[in-house]
Amino acid sequence: MITSERLTKRYGDKAAVSDLSFTVAPGKVTGFLGPNGAGKSTTMRMAVGLDTPTSGRVLVGGRRYGELRHPLRSVGALLDARACHPGRSAHRHLLGLARSNGIPASRVGEVLETVGLTEVAGKRVGSYSLGMGQRLGIAVALLGDPEVLLFDEPVNGLDPDGVRWVRELMRSLAGEGRTVLVSSHLMSEMQETADHLLVIGRGRILADAPMDEVIAGSSLTAARVRTPEPEALERELLRRGLRVDRDGGLEPGELVVVGATLREIGDLAFTHRIPVHELSMRRASLEQAYMELTADSVEFGSPALSPLLDTPTTTPKV
Numbered sequence: 108m109i110t111s112e113r114l115t116k117r118y119g120d121k122a123a124v125s126d127l128s129f130t131v132a133p134g135k136v137t138g139f140l141g142p143n144g145a146g147k148s149t150t151m152r153m154a155v156g157l158d159t160p161t162s163g164r165v166l167v168g169g170r171r172y173g174e175l176r177h178p179l180r181s182v183g184a185l186l187d188a189r190a191c192h193p194g195r196s197a198h199r200h201l202l203g204l205a206r207s208n209g210i211p212a213s214r215v216g217e218v219l220e221t222v223g224l225t226e227v228a229g230k231r232v233g234s235y236s237l238g239m240g241q242r243l244g245i246a247v248a249l250l251g252d253p254e255v256l257l258f259d260e261p262v263n264g265l266d267p268d269g270v271r272w273v274r275e276l277m278r279s280l281a282g283e284g285r286t287v288l289v290s291s292h293l294m295s296e297m298q299e300t301a302d303h304l305l306v307i308g309r310g311r312i313l314a315d316a317p318m319d320e321v322i323a324g325s326s327l328t329a330a331r332v333r334t335p336e337p338e339a340l341e342r343e344l345l346r347r348g349l350r351v352d353r354d355g356g357l358e359p360g361e362l363v364v365v366g367a368t369l370r371e372i373g374d375l376a377f378t379h380r381i382p383v384h385e386l387s388m389r390r391a392s393l394e395q396a397y398m399e400l401t402a403d404s405v406e407f408g409s410p411a412l413s414p415l416l417d418t419p420t421t422t423p424k425v
């Protein structure tokens with residue numbers, strides 16, 4: 108379990124993290140999302156003692172990182188995959204960490220096997236590709252067989268096979284009852300991986316809820332109903348305080364209802380003897396829900412593309 112209590116970090120007059128309180132529960136993958144500069148890495152760095160909070164605290168398994176006798180055996184973290192001497196081999200790097208943390212040397216071979224680096228374990232880390240470096244960073248996190256794992260953008264630089272491997276690894280670590288906190292900007296990947304989401308923007312919490320709840324909260328998640336009596340159904344839905352949409356490309360007799368489950372709509376129609384010919388849910392994607400949530404918190408927004416980019420000025424050569 109990770110517990111953050113009113114965690115705050117200021118750099119000069121800039122608040123990187125402001126009064127963050129949350130709990131990351133074991134047995135689940137918790138996705139840590141937020142725009143660039145939102146404070147995700149700073150929060151993770153404070154959890155593993157690489158940064159000191161200005162105020163508040165963050166506990167791992169009920170303790171501050173500095174109080175842990177063998178930190179790697181309690182919490183493993185992939186924060187910066189390049190934080191490793193380039194002239195050293197992966198095997199030597201892991202062995203050094205194992206020795207200084209009271210971890211048996213036999214564990215080095217195990218984690219190298221888990222991350223698929225056994226064959227290149229004797230090579231200089233400086234010669235590793237981006238993806239191999241990520242795998243080594245994950246091996247370091249797993250080395251102490253810890254209960255709590257933090258991964259800052261673990262799929263960075265991985266090929267599709269590697270991305271799928273990371274997804275399965277996160278899910279199996281959570282399945283073993285561990286606490287897994289993982290940050291990523293890849294929303295479609297996160298939608299496949301995480302059970303719970305912690306979304307922050309400008310150092311503050313925007314959402315702390317199960318994945319399904321975050322998606323259900325999007326205005327783009329809505330039920331579609333087809334009925335021969337749309338007026339009657341609309342009247343009853345509005346009476347319940349639900350949002351009903353009847354325009355915008357809908358066919359006659361079609362309604363879109365926001366904020367209600369299919370069961371509520373079906374039961375309501377049944378109670379009022381309104382026939383329903385079709386009832387289905389249109390779920391927003393995590394990306395759509397995320398964009399709505401963070402719309403006011405994006406610090407480094409992307410400008411609209413210049414018209415030059417979509418109007419070719421030269422004829423492409425064939």
Ligand SMILES: Nc1ncnc2c1ncn2[C@@H]1O[C@H](COP(=O)(O)OP(=O)(O)OP(=O)(O)O)[C@@H](O)[C@H]1O
Nearest residue numbers: 118121122123141142143144145146147148149150
């Ligand atoms: N050492 C530092 N000195 C000064 N400012 C810092 C430092 N580290 C982080 N910041 C600032 O704190 C804010 C939060 O940064 P952080 O790296 O935690 O965000 P993030 O959510 O991890 O972003 P990204 O998705 O881009 O990795 C940013 O405005 C950043 O510039």
